[in-house]
Amino acid sequence: MTDDRLRAAVATGVLASEDAHRALLQATVEVARAIFRAKASSVLLYDEVTDELVFEAVAGEGSETLVGERLPSSTGIGGWVLVTRQPIVLDDVSKDARFAEDAAKKTGYLPKGLMCVPLIHEEEPLGVLYVLDRPQEIRFSLEEMELLGLFGNQAAIALDLLRKARRARAVLDDAGTDAALLARVAENLEGLDGERRAAGVDLLRSLEALFS
């Protein structure tokens, strides 16, 4: 195990949980939806194992059903944005257009317009952010595009944290490793308070002195 993974495992066990990162991501899509006065907003994470995009957080239309649903990573608008790293905005899509079909089939909701931006962290695209059906009467501006990019940056950071938390969790769940043992001890200690915590800290200090 590398030092990085060990540090990540222990730090994440102590400092944060996957639930907290998921809540941060959910808050991001909620705010994106509110700011753009849109019908829905969602974040999809790229799953490198299956080469697919997975809905991680959804606000508005589809929020009950979409989380966990998967789309291909290089077809459709989300796939295009992920692969090309270029944000895209579409409005007034004709009724008969083949458009966002995959997502539409899964939600029963066919948007008339969408904004989609890549979520890039340290040169790596982690996923995409969708904002569906902002008010059509408002002409889109480059200012809004910048705003969309800013949301994209925030969502990328949240998505990166979630991904790291999951990797760290995988390390923790691998009970056979020494790092997992240490991380579990750190995590359990964090859950204690009062005298038990003080006793635990004393014991760990003694162990530290013994091993140094």
Place this chain on the structure above:
Amino acid sequence: MAEPATERPLPAWSRPAGSTESLALPTEWPGRVTREWAWGGSTGKGVRVCILDSGIEAAHPLVGELAGAVAVEVGDDDEVSVVEDAEGDLCGHGTACAGIVRSLAPDCELFSVRVLGAGFTGSGTALLEGLRWAVDQGFHVINMSLSTTKSKFAGLLHEAADRAYFRRSVLVASAHNMPVESYPWRFSSVISVGSHEEREAETFFYNPSPPVEFFARGVDVEVAWLGGARARSTGNSFATPHMSGICALILGKHPELTPFQLKSALYLTATNVEGLGD
């Protein structure tokens, strides 16, 4: 496709005494380069434009006939093959770009090179190999409304972009409108394009503060979309085919121009340089 007559035997970087007459330009440039001189009367006829993108829906009313379509496939171990493409467009974006080029240069030849669909993991390789293939074919204009952030591809893309430049393939690439490093638009051998908010398709601005060199129409553009449909779209990726279309018009009238000369003509006819736009 015919080889462009640009790669001459070496040496080409020095001139023996008395040989400078062979440096005469095939066309005399006017004292003042105007839009009328640059592309007045041109329809893009004779210019081969390649759309490196998600594929193109052939016979869309805003696109018309295609001169050809291929797909770049990436197999196991990054093995690449370029095959005839019958899939059309996997997203809609390539069709939108093709329609924009067609609207400006109605008689140009449009060719689709699909680099989407190989999965995300194969996408960098597909992009690079698609570009290399397009340069090999000698297309006059290659529209790349896309980019990669993977630095491992930067050197190879740079090499391909320079090769295009010296073979007289003009590479027109979308700039990123997010604060990330991406390629190939940052290379000086390409024509990099961002968006402005004006409504005229032929309005474009030279940017005196590169790396983005030109701004073209990229906000609220009516475009072709899948299923013979239309949509309104925004993004640098739609500004780029506007510049590609204008390049096709200029090359339709002045096929002898090198990418350097073409870029110079673009500079001199930019809305903020020429001003009046004739």
